[in-house]
Amino acid sequence: MKNKTLAIVGCGKLAQIVADALTSGLLPDYQLIGTYSRTFDKAEAIAQHVNQSNPGYTCTPVRTMEDLLAMKADYIVEMASPAALRDFALDALQNGSSIVTLSIGALADAQFYEKIRTTARENNTRVHLASGSIGGFDVMRTISLMGDSSASFRTEKGPDSLKDTSVYNESLQTEQRTVMEGNAAEAIELFPTKVNVAVAASLATTGPKNIDVAITSIPGFVGDTHRIHVENDQAHARIEVYGKTSDIAGWSVVNTLRNITAPIVF
Structure with missing residues (x-):
């Protein structure tokens, strides 16, 4: 089978995990051909790492998203931000590239979701939602498909992770407090880069406006704990995942890529 071509958007710490998986042989069905990041040096560093680790390998860092799209990679791995995804996703899908x-x-x-769904269907491309730092998509989706389900999402964070948000003040360093209660649509509006997992859980269950979301700040806490509860009158599931760092999100991309080409899918 011919290797699938791969490109990366967003070349930070999580992209390094994917690059390491490529160079260590965990993703044998892929060849990384291009990297793009707002900071060109980061894109260049990932490309150089892959090239130096694989003699004969040619991965090219690019300075514009247009240059990356022109490569027509089979899959574009996005690890940048929701804003970045909104900027390039429709063009990528129309161009023949699927997205992880x-x-x-x-x-x-909801409007963007529908545009993505329609564009992918019309162009025979797909958008793969990596589970990030939660997991359990299979059981969440199964229970929701059974009908008449409800879902909740609870996150515990340390106050330092909230410092660049509107909810932060110094009292959070000493007082435990629930800083947000609402739904996933409201959460992602308040925290544009910090609660992608809440939206992921909502899309797998009851939808962004129907899942009950709460975020609690705990003094001295390191990492994130996510608790998801989904139920109907026949079944219920509770999923709890703790991550000390964001590394689990990068590894979820590796697992997603492996599942795309694997003969046996987990």
Whole structure:
């Protein structure tokens, strides 16, 4: 089988995990051909790492999204932001590239979600939602398909992770507080880059406006704990995932890529 071509948008820490998976042989069905990041040096560093680790390999860092799209990669892995996904996704799908994304928060916008769905169908491309730092999509989706289900999402974070948001003040360093209650659509509007997982859980269950979301800040807490509960009158599931760092999100992309080409899918 001919290798699938791969491009990366967003070349930070999570992209390095995918690059390492490529160079270590965990993604043998793919060849990385291009990298793009707002900071060109980061795109260049990922490309150089892959090229140096694989003699004869040619991965090209580019300075514009247009240059990356022109490569017509089979799959574009997006690990940048919901804003980045909104900027390029429709063009990529029309161009014949499928997408693996962590920035699921962009899909809380119902109109954008529908455009993505329609464009992918019309162009025989797909958008794969990586589970990020949660997981359990299969059981969440199964229970929701059974009908008449409800879902809730609870996140615990340390106050330092909220410093660049409107809810932060110094009292959070000493006082535990629920800083947001509402639904996933409201959460991603308040925290554009921090609650993609809440939107992911909502899309797998009851929808961004129908899932009950709460975010609690805990002094001294490191990492994130996510708790998801989905139920109907026949079944219920509780999923709890803790991540000390964001690394689990990068590895969820690796697993998604493996599932795309694997003869046995987990």
